[in-house]
Amino acid sequence: MATTVQRASQLTLADLKGKVDPDWCPGCGDFGVLAALQKALVELQIPTHKVVTISGIGCSSNLPGYINTYGMHTLHGRSLAVATGLKLANHELTVVVTGGDGDGFGIGGNHFVHTMRRNVDLLYIVMDNQIYGLTTGQTSPTSRIGMKTKSMPFGNIEAPINPISLALAAGATFIARGFSGEQKHLTELIKEGIQHKGFSFLDVFSPCVTYNHDNTYQWFRPRVKKLEDDTAYNSTDWMAAMEKSLLWGEEIPIGKFFERTDVPSLHGAEPVLNEGPLVHRDPRVPPDIARSFIEELM
């Protein structure tokens, strides 16, 4: 019987449209992140069934429901642990993890640090709005000092974490920052992050128009400066990246802070995976190996 090889038709934006429309507040920065992610996948032409979008819990973590790829909408803060397991079970899949600052840097902070040091090959996009949205406006790990929220009505007195410096210290091998208001730039960063073989961290300023009245589009627009515009900047220089990561105020850098390609990803470093993805393997232990396990006990 002759087999017909179907030529995969060109992937378009329509193919990536989810079954339902986002229910984010009108004007939410997350719309821009979703659009940029869809555009990046179209430009990279990765078949939708080979992509898994994984999130935690929060406004931004609803994203997997709005994009037509395989998805997992996991527990609050646990997306990276789930994604690590999934990637190791089938490392041929493209894994994109999405979530918010509370999800990733607060409740999920431990997994964030450890997934970076493991260099798991996935892209982690944090829609960082410096506030808890779905719980109706409390202080987040990236809320600035002095910010008034329902949980700190007299102003935040705790210093925010710096996600970029933290990622550098934890050993992430691709580190970038985007802005939801800079679509083209963000799409390029997502593409680079997906293509990077290792852990890619992309912190995205994604303003919350309902609960964060300090860090708005208007606040960010004049401040963000693309690192790509600075011809002297070398993103393979870790010390330079660390220095840049500390900038905050009148000038806030966005773009690729750092990338190194000399570190194997977790699945590349583990010889167990040399024979291909675990999911395609025979579950049985070969009889001679099984016998040797028993003989060791005799």
Added chain:
Amino acid sequence: MKQTFAISIGGAAGQGVATPGDIFAKIFSRRGLNLNAYNAYQSIIRGGHTFLTIRTGTEKVTNMGDRIDLLIPLNQDSMDRHLNLLRAGASCIYNADTIKPGTAADGVQLCPLPVSELADITRNKVAQNTLAIGAGLHMMGIGFAALEEALTEQFKKKGDAVIAENVSVARAGYDYAAAHFTAFQNPLPKTENRYAILSGNTALAMGGAAAGVKFYCAYPMSPSTGVLHWMAANARKAGIMVRQVEDEIGVINMAIGAAHGGVRAMCATSGGGFALMSEGLGMSAMMETPVVVINCQRAGPSTGVPTKTEQGDLWQMLGAAFGDYPRVIAAPLDIGDCFKLIPEIFNIADRFQCPGLVLCDLLLSEGRLSVNPKELDFSPVIDRGELITAANGNGDSSAATTNGGYKRYKITESGVSPRAIPGVPGHIHTAATDEHQEDGILISDEFTNPTKRRAMMEKRMRKVAGIEAAVPRPTLAGPRGADVTLIGWGSTNGVIEEACEILNEQGISANQLQIRWLAPLHGDAILEILKDSRHTIIVENNYSGQFARYLRSETSFVPNGHIRKYDGEPFMPHHIVEAVKEQLAGKTKLSVPAHEIMV
């Protein structure tokens, strides 16, 4: 009474209790004898006190027994703690240079070894241990060749000089005993049988490998760490991805991620780690992604006594994670069963797409047992249930992006919906921890819908009936209508069995109902068995009678009495025998035996 022989070796942690234990175990096993080893120890790396008991015999040996035949105290502390346990016919071998014996019971033979005369103790720091092994083996009537062979294997990695040194020291002990000590009345028998000796943790890990586990992850926690150690050591040979994770929250989520990717995934922990996994179990249930979690119980609450055993986590297992969801819980009956249970529970978890929970405990996890190698079956049935791993499901395979008509959470009569794994064309869906409708779309926000929510709850919960039908009913061991029925669960199987044998020999007829599958519980079958019982006693290793309370909640059954132990140590047969007698005599309805061995 079973004809068995038990050796106990006591010393400080780091003093080398394990090596003589391994050597004795190897020699017994090579003689075709069964054995059970239990090490009572403390959470300390150097110092403190540790007490290893190895019991051997031609018949099945399931527990440490009631009698020590040979005591080898490696320090004064061990002598002081345990000499009083010896009864007529027993012997105690000790280093006469450093240890003073106390007063022994009548008929106990004290066997002092002049260690500094027999060996160069400046060269060999553990000479006293090796001398004692040699002396002990002579007294058991075992030829020296067996010891020479065992020592050669034990010290193989250290080279010929070390082997020769140890063999010559052992020989000196062997010959000294021949000249100075009385041998045991019955020399140790020999059979043609061959056994594998393994711990419960090794059995759990090997059972996982046999079940086709391809992903194992864990955070180290006593007494479950042995599972991680076996998995890590053999990962590359068995083709298993093994990861040590930052905490147990990460463990359960990583395991579920791998399981969702399509492989069998397993993890093991103890009560504290299991508590951290609770929310993750709910995710497994809600996403309908099967995972197997082993809880090797230790004495709680909180950090508790990390090196001591207990059956105190039953209610934690029953109540783990919030909300109602189908789960299966099983407790292995012995170390061999630790192996056998894992493929069985994976098949149920896979078929019903729910978490499978294994309730083991320190007694099995860290104990050692001789098992017939035929019982370690690496070709068990592997039933992955309704799993779609290629575009052959109910989606349209040609429609890679339009997705055919595939509904991941399709409402079915059995409650089981065919599960497509990521990567399969035509079956794209999102699995969510939020409540969802058949196609995976959330019904927790703008699409919230009470009718759909009810339908999904009922779909998931319908799986419980299927699980119940898949799980075998418990059976009664021994004749119906006995004077007393002892009811236990999990690891107490062997000791209750032996207590029944002793009671029967003493003229009290006893039978046993041991529960292996805890949830779903076959309540009707249990009531049917117990309706003929004349006096029922529930035996369990916890304070509050967790199983008794569970059985009552499921069946309204109330037993005549309880035997409980919560001092961290396992039951010995005589604890149960004596408690049964006092309860049959009407003295009490709750017996809490005191443990005589102080570690």
